[in-house]
Amino acid sequence: MYIYLPIAEISMHIGIIIGLGGGVGFLSGLFGVGGGFLMTPLLIFFGVPPVVAVATEANQIVASSVSGVLAHMRRSNVDFKMGTILLVGGVIGSTLGVFLFAFLRELGQIDLVIKLSYVVLLGIVGSLMLVESVRAILRTRQPGAARGKLHQHNWLHGLPFKMRFRRSKLYISALLPLGIGAFVGVLAAIMGVGGGFIMVPAMIYILGMPTAVVVGTSLFQIIFVTANVTVLQSVQTQTVDFVLAGLLLFGAVIGAQFGTRAGAKLRGEQLRGLLALMVIAVCIKLGFDLALQPASLYSVELLK
Secondary structure (H helix, E strand, O other), X not given: OEEEEOOOOEEEEHHHHHHHHHHHHHHHHHHOOOOHHHHHHHHHHOOOOHHHHHHHHHHHHHHHHHHXXXXXXXXXXXXXXXXXXXXXXXXXXXXXXXXHHHHHHHHXXXXXXXXXXXXXXXXXXHHHHHHHHHHHHHHHHOOOOOOOOOOOOOHHHHOOOEEEEOOOOEEEEOHHHHXXXXXXXXXXXXXXXXXXXXXXXXXXXXOOOOHHHHHHHHHHHHHHHHHHHHHHHHHHOOOOOHHHHHHHHHHHHHXXXXXXXXXXXOOHHHHHHHHHHHHHHHHHHHHHHHHOOOOOOOOOOOOO
């Protein structure tokens, strides 16, 4: 059965929408990412305008993240103190990001900026994560191999305003998670992502958090950052398609529960490796589409 999406102004099969939501919800629970880095490109592939895909996906991420957090809370895998610091930075960054999104849309460059941002960031993050995870897997297979640290202490860890995060077993400056949260907040607004594909590696390699705690904590801050983006996008740009978002939510909530159970059966380096492969695959697809010559070299868009 096809359903008309009023803001996107296209018709899509309801089964495809729910299936996309369920698949990305599964990844949300598995990797601790909102899934926007995958869902937004998929919506664009199915014909949803990039500006609508970005704003709507931020709404969908809220529900899939809530579902995933509830599952991780039952396993005590959420550092609420760390998540709160990340959240403060995320709200600041996402607020600024929405205004930047509106400015780029007025210039007529937002579609290109969205796609280029995905190609650059996914390519860099995916490659770095894949190299590290392969090294970690090889180390575990070598008998008697010493286990290396996931992060090295540098000048960042000497910053002021240090706080103790007991659940993560860390004593670091609060400025680190605050800055990471702000950066991810900007990405959430411009790219329609929860920022998990940046947040998860940053929490592991920069902050030095245990992988098991990272997943639940990442989802916790994603809930509030993407909720802030959704409200601001609805008011500032009017590009949130709530019909599309509602169907995606339905599938995402169910998928996240299954993803959390599957993630509990995999080791940290295996999770990072799978996430890296997925990030690189999306990057290649988007880069290939950008390189192809479009069917029509010119188009006219009516601004509403």
